[in-house]
Amino acid sequence: MINEQRSAFILGTFFCIGMIALGLIAGFSATRIKEYERVVAVKGLAEREIPADVAVWPIRFTAASDDLTNLYATMEANTKQIVSYLQASGFSTTEITTASPSVTDKYAQDYDGQKPTMRYKAQQVITVYSKKINTVRTAQGGLTELGKKGIAIGGNEYDQKTQFLFTGLNNIKPAMIEEATRNAKTVAEEFATNAKSRVGKLKSANQGQFTIEDRDSNTPYLKKVRVVSTVEYYLAD
8 A cells, every 4th residue: 555655656746747847848948939039010101192083162152132032033143153154164064063042031130239231141052073173273263253243252161172082092002002011121121131130921011091181281182192001020040
């Protein structure tokens, strides 16, 4: 019985020693693997200046009168003049959208005891949605001629500004991602050279988010498209 207990104790002791040794070997191996898994994370930028391909141009005009019938007649006449001007400028009927006029009765509003000079005020918006960017820019400059004919064209309020859009991002995405990745690798190679190493296989890549902004506040019809890719490479001796 004593011999059996001694044998079991000896066997258990050797088992524990073996497990400890195995753990030390595994830990040492993991440390060695981690030491050799050297990586460099770099960013690559790709930028392009692209002209806008769609313009959304709202034209707001107003009129006032004490006679509601005359006011609607004036708005209708002004609408026809503006649409005629736009068509003469090169826009088709499918590119022009006319909204209904919005009329305000100022007598129904509080006016601090001072009676408004005109009871009714109307405003209306005609919107041009077109891919003819240069035509839009040229036609905008001719609106003053409509003003000389008595049409009160609204100013460049925030909610009435012309929007210039770029909708062809999917067409340039692959090339820009390739360029950003290539630029990232160039940065990684420069880093590796300084570290007396070399770039190995690709470990991971993050495409990054595309941004489209106006090139500057004076040329909203020119866009700056930008993407930054984050790439990790293994380093090898």
